Amino acid sequence: MSSTERETPSEPAGRAETGGGSVSIHAMSGGSVSTGSHGVATSVNTTAPGPGPEHRELLDAIRALRRALPREDRSAADTVLDGELAEAEAEIVRDGTADRGSLTRLLVGVRGWLGTNAAAAGAVASATAVVQGIAQLLV
Numbered sequence: 661m662s663s664t665e666r667e668t669p670s671e672p673a674g675r676a677e678t679g680g681g682s683v684s685i686h687a688m689s690g691g692s693v694s695t696g697s698h699g700v701a702t703s704v705n706t707t708a709p710g711p712g713p714e715h716r717e718l719l720d721a722i723r724a725l726r727r728a729l730p731r732e733d734r735s736a737a738d739t740v741l742d743g744e745l746a747e748a749e750a751e752i753v754r755d756g757t758a759d760r761g762s763l764t765r766l767l768v769g770v771r772g773w774l775g776t777n778a779a780a781a782g783a784v785a786s787a788t789a790v791v792q793g794i795a796q797l798l799v
């Protein structure tokens with residue numbers, strides 16, 4: 661080696677000049693990452709507002725009716741109603757509200773179920789509470 665040559669470490673080109681380093685992310689859920697000397701990480705998290713009093717009341721009634729439905733030996737009407745109730749429950753939990761179309765479909769479904777022989781005596785009171793809750797929201 662001559663007097664003008666310098667020995668350099670074996671680093672990739674550019675790494676020594678910039679301060680080096682690397683980032684490897686294998687999986688990430690939420691959060692923010694920033695790299696470099698001027699990097700900025702910004703994280704914006706949004707959540708839907710919780711249900712208002714009327715939707716909370718309806719949500720409680722929906723859950724009570726789902727619990728009152730038979731677990732075993734369900735009729736086809738019980739299964740359909742449980743699916744409709746589950747969709748409405750998920751919408752209210754996710755969005756804090758249920759749109760008019762969803763409420764109308766659920767109202768038709770609950771009333772139809774009440775008109776069948778599948779309506780178990782213990783579930784009728786819960787179904788009535790769901791109908792009343794929907795009626796208040798559709799006014």
